[in-house]
């Protein structure tokens with residue numbers, strides 16, 4: 001899979017309250033959650049971004065509560081993936097489970113600037129900065145995770161896996 | 170190269186065992202469970218995924234413990250969902266009020282989680298079962314739905330930090346004090362993503378109940394889970410409980426660890442974690458004058474029989490301070506019954522304590538002991554975040570059952586020495 005998009009830069013320790021404030025948790029409708037994504041960080045954020053854009057953040061992205069609403073809001077807002085120095089454990093699981101690709105890279109976070117264009121090759125495990133032509137290595141998404149993401153999340157994966165097992169029998 | 174106990178367990182549960190730390194692997198699950206908060210969503214996702222039957226009726230636990238006995242209409246509806254799903258799917262390990270207990274105390278007690286198991290619970294304190302030498306992790310509802318359908322979970326192979334405790338424990342110093350002390354040294358994210366392996370001569374001598382308490386709070390240091398190598402004490406605990414065969418794994422001497430941290434325990438005093446983080450622990454001698462309104466003894470951290478025995482030892486011949494509410498909640502029905510037979514319940518009630526049927530209740534600010542604005546509690550539970558036990562302007566101090574019992578008598582936070 002190739003992911004291409006414009007960079008939005010974020011600091012360390014972006015917590016789930018910043019990603020989607022608790023006052024909007026009375027719904028789990030992705031389109032509605034998307035409207036408030038990063039609202040307390042930048043009220044105009046969802047208006048500024050275009051479909052396919054990428055968040056590049058510091059360490060511990062997604063720390064705080066275990067709400068699955070956080071990656072759902074990011075995905076529904078149109079972001080194609082998140083790159084960070086590191087992720088909080090439960091956010092990491094939740095992002096993959098709902099089908100939002102995430103990548104860890106120290107270098108790219110330090111070296112790219114907002115507005116630059118990145119291209120990620122999930123099979124090769126490379127991130128290319130199309131604005132500077134520099135190529136970085138990132139963690140390869142393991143085969144299993146690629147499968148989960150490509151079908152759209154863990155729920156869809158379970159659906160397919162159940163079908164496959166039925167055929168096997 | 171040697172392997173840690175966690176690597177060995179994972180390797181026995183996955184197809185390819187040539188994994189490295191950081192790799193993502195799929196592992197078979199021996200036991201999965203959820204409670205009245207997390208199960209309803211997991212059941213919804215399970216159904217939405219098109220699954221018809223759970224992967225194994227014997228390997229799933231549904232435990233209504235947080236707001237049960239039902240505290241209000243909403244929780245009654247949630248618990249009803251669990252009950253109906255259990256009936257519909259023929260899930261054997263559904264625990265009705267009257268047989269129920271706080272999940273992390275109940276499952277080991279019933280012999281449902283065993284050494285060498287991969288245990289996954291939709292609750293962050295699933296790490297408690299690591300005390301048996303199982304790999305036990307907490308996840309969210311979507312994960313649990315997938316496990317109920319497929320019997321597998323994906324996970325990232327974690328590095329392990331080894332903790333070695335040596336020296337002699339002081340009187341009144343328990344597993345709770347060791348873990349509070351440890352968290353105060355490494356911080357609330359000190360073990361992020363990693364496994365905490367507790368070892369050393371102190372752990373080898375520690376009772377199962379104290380081991381459960383230590384593993385329970387590993388998540389308060391951000392850990393993925395905690396683990397203790399099974400030994401004679403583990404085997405004695407399992408006698409008459411284990412319902413199926415199990416495997417005992419040990420770390421190889423040459424296993425590689427992310428870090429090794431040693432603690433000499435003889436200078437450790439009973440600890441008290443100040444609001445609003447579990448890492449704010451101070452030795453009891455430095456606590457100062459802190460008046461309390463309530464004392465809670467219970468929860469998945471400290472609601473086991475030994476905890477009640479220690480509380481009784483402190484409360485014997487004493488009365489609860491007239492301005493304090495002491496609430497004691499045995500973590501399971503069996504613990505309750507045992508306490509009754511040993512005369513502990515009589516002693517508690519005579520001392521002026523309220524004793525409740527098992528429930529999480531006040532631990533998460535659910536019910537059965539909510540704090541008003543400005544009130545202060547000492548509690549044997551595991552979290553003292555803002556508003557955890559009630560009003561956002563109330564305060565929770567975490568400590569052992571000995572300190573919580575002594576403080577209930579004194580009306581302020583004190584060492585058990587002061588009332589004995």
Ligand code: SF4
Pocket residue numbers: 235271272273292294468469470528529532533550551
């Ligand atoms: S007793 Fe408290 S920490 Fe333990 S499972 Fe219940 S709510 Fe969670």
